[in-house]
Amino acid sequence: MNFPPELVQQLARAKSVAVLTGAGVSAESGVPTFRDAQTGLWAKYRPEDLATPRAFLRNPRLVWEWYAWRRELVAGVKPNAAHLALAEMEAAFAQFHLVTQNVDGLHQRAGCRTVIELHGNIMRTKCFSEGTVVTQWPETGDVPPLCPRCGGHLRPDVVWFEEPLPAAEMEQAIKATTSCDVFLSVGTSTVVYPAASLPFEALRKGATVVEINPQATPLTKQAHFVVPGAAGVVLPALWAAVKTARSTG
Numbered sequence: 001m002n003f004p005p006e007l008v009q010q011l012a013r014a015k016s017v018a019v020l021t022g023a024g025v026s027a028e029s030g031v032p033t034f035r036d037a038q039t040g041l042w043a044k045y046r047p048e049d050l051a052t053p054r055a056f057l058r059n060p061r062l063v064w065e066w067y068a069w070r071r072e073l074v075a076g077v078k079p080n081a082a083h084l085a086l087a088e089m090e091a092a093f094a095q096f097h098l099v100t101q102n103v104d105g106l107h108q109r110a111g112c113r114t115v116i117e118l119h120g121n122i123m124r125t126k127c128f129s130e131g132t133v134v135t136q137w138p139e140t141g142d143v144p145p146l147c148p149r150c151g152g153h154l155r156p157d158v159v160w161f162e163e164p165l166p167a168a169e170m171e172q173a174i175k176a177t178t179s180c181d182v183f184l185s186v187g188t189s190t191v192v193y194p195a196a197s198l199p200f201e202a203l204r205k206g207a208t209v210v211e212i213n214p215q216a217t218p219l220t221k222q223a224h225f226v227v228p229g230a231a232g233v234v235l236p237a238l239w240a241a242v243k244t245a246r247s248t249g
């Protein structure tokens, strides 16, 4: 793959890099994105109609089972070349911050040491009423299982639509975004806020903004560099070009 020399140079010289990833980064691992039509049993549901507190209150069993199905799918897949390239980059830059909208934990499994999870993590469970994480509970056959402390329903520890993002993670994400030289926006449709505001904030702060996505998004027209393609192909190739540029000075 050929990249604009200016893009390679800017990354090679960057002191601080921030990356925002969306479901597109996990697509090549076999994890369906929110844009992909839901498959099989879940084909008749739209994620936006399941990933909300109201949907859970209306039908806790259905929403719990959707997440159980996704947890099982994620447990059975592997990080792909995009996740691995990002883990290598994290170790190579003085300042590198990975902000993800994904809840699948694949960045961590690829070796990224610091991942800012804006939307939580599907492998973690919390009490719906208390909001505290629960790591084990008696198998009573209840679906969803019940909180061992208050007896209320357990739920996945993810941020649903119309729920606020975790303040600490959002603060870290804004700090990384407003202090980076280069901001990579990878595999996100850039439509879900407030996460989608980050690349535009990076633009406002004068960072070089790069979009990697096979499709256009609301960011495409404003990004300094747009690399149309799959993250699992583009990121390893881009990183290889940057390493070469760094080694040849």
Ligand code: BV8
Residues within 6 Å of the ligand: 021, 022, 023, 024, 025, 027, 028, 032, 033, 034, 035, 036, 051, 101, 102, 103, 119, 158, 159, 160, 161, 162, 163, 164, 165, 186, 187, 188, 189, 190, 191, 192, 193, 194, 195, 212, 213, 214, 215, 217, 229, 230, 231, 232
């Ligand atoms: C909030 C976790 C406020 C759960 C997710 C009315 C009331 C309240 C809020 C709102 C409202 N109207 C709008 C809002 C804001 C709302 C929002 O933005 N809605 C959108 C739909 C307009 N946001 C919220 O509700 C947020 N909370 O605003 O709270 C508040 C404040 C204080 C007090 C109370 C409330 C919460 C948003 C978080 C929702 N949770 N996920 C779960 O996973 O189950 S969002 C979920 O969808 C993902 O995390 C992702 O962020 C988002 C988008 O999903 P996808 O499109 O699939 O994924 P992605 O965006 O990554 O797109 C895939 C892309 O990959 C595509 O572009 C595709 O081209 C590309 N691609 C495909 N293959 C590849 C690829 N790219 C590279 N390589 C490939 N191989």
